[in-house]
Amino acid sequence: MPRTLTFLLAAATSMTAVVPQFVQQGFTHIVPHGWDHVLFILGLFLVARDLHTLLFQVTLFTLAHSFSLGLAHQGLVVVPSKFVEIGIGLSIAFIAAENLFHERLSKWRPTMVVLFGLIHGLGFAHSFDASQLAVGALLPALFSFNIGIELGQLTVIAAAYALTAVWWSRDWYQSLVARPASVMIACVGLYLAVQRSFSL
Numbered sequence: 001m002p003r004t005l006t007f008l009l010a011a012a013t014s015m016t017a018v019v020p021q022f023v024q025q026g027f028t029h030i031v032p033h034g035w036d037h038v039l040f041i042l043g044l045f046l047v048a049r050d051l052h053t054l055l056f057q058v059t060l061f062t063l064a065h066s067f068s069l070g071l072a073h074q075g076l077v078v079v080p081s082k083f084v085e086i087g088i089g090l091s092i093a094f095i096a097a098e099n100l101f102h103e104r105l106s107k108w109r110p111t112m113v114v115l116f117g118l119i120h121g122l123g124f125a126h127s128f129d130a131s132q133l134a135v136g137a138l139l140p141a142l143f144s145f146n147i148g149i150e151l152g153q154l155t156v157i158a159a160a161y162a163l164t165a166v167w168w169s170r171d172w173y174q175s176l177v178a179r180p181a182s183v184m185i186a187c188v189g190l191y192l193a194v195q196r197s198f199s200l
Contacts, residue, residue, distance in 0.1 A: 022141045026148020029127050031155055036088055036192060037120060038156050039185050043095035044113065045160045046178045046185075049168045053105050054161075057113050058153060064117025065124060066146045072125035073142065084122045085196045091116035092189030099182035103174050124149060 030037055044061065048054035071077040095116065098106065128145055167173045 018137045018141050019144045022144035023148040023151070025128075026124075026145040026150075027152045027155075028148075029124065030149055030152025034152070036092060037123075037153075039092045039188060040088070040095060040116065040120065041153050041156050042160060043092060043099065043182065043185050045157060046096075046182055047099045047102060047105060047109070049104070049173075054157065057105070057109070058157065060110055060113045061117040061120070062146075062150055062153070064114045065121030065149070068118040068121030069124045069128065069146065070142060072122050073128060073138075077122065079122050081123075081126050082196065084119060084126070086193050087116075087119040088123050089189050089191075089193030089196055091119055093186045093193065094189075096182040096184075096186035096189060100179055100186075103178075 041058070041061075044057045045054060048057065068077060072079075094112065098109065098112075102109075124145075128142070164173075164177060167177060
């Protein structure tokens with residue numbers, strides 16, 4: 001058998017194992033293990049009153065965390081995990097607190113989503129274990145891990161949408177749903193930031 005064909009068959013076999021493994025790893029990093037990331041996604045969700053606004057924010061977040069995850073894994077960006085985890089807690093608190101002052105997407109929210117997405121991507125990088133990968137399998141694994149994360153995020157959004165979408169047009173949605181939930185999320189984010197500053 002020609003070497004090229006042998007290599008291609010080996011690569012295909014490797015991909016068959018790598019892709020589902022890392023999709024699952026990315027998904028479970030969000031659901032059920034990534035509840036801090038879930039809180040951030042819910043913070044984005046609460047200020048959205050239409051799918052366009054919501055998908056715009058989530059797309060920015062996905063692009064940003066995918067970018068920083070790739071850079072971190074290649075060693076081009078190195079940040080101690082303690083500071084990353086504290087930053088994730090603060091990002092949750094900030095996004096949720098901003099919801100208290102804006103009923104719609106603020107003009108600086110997209111920039112903050114990108115910035116915080118970069119921070120969350122560094123957090124994802126600490127969970128991306130590629131130590132056992134064969135040569136040539138890194139990029140498919142990295143891509144699959146991001147796909148799994150995205151599927152996890154979409155699962156969270158779908159659940160939140162199913163629970164609250166019928167209330168979006170109600171006058172009391174902000175006062176009875178979005179603001180109370182944002183206060184709780186902000187408090188949890190601050191708690192995580194403080195706790196991690198002492199425990200990590």
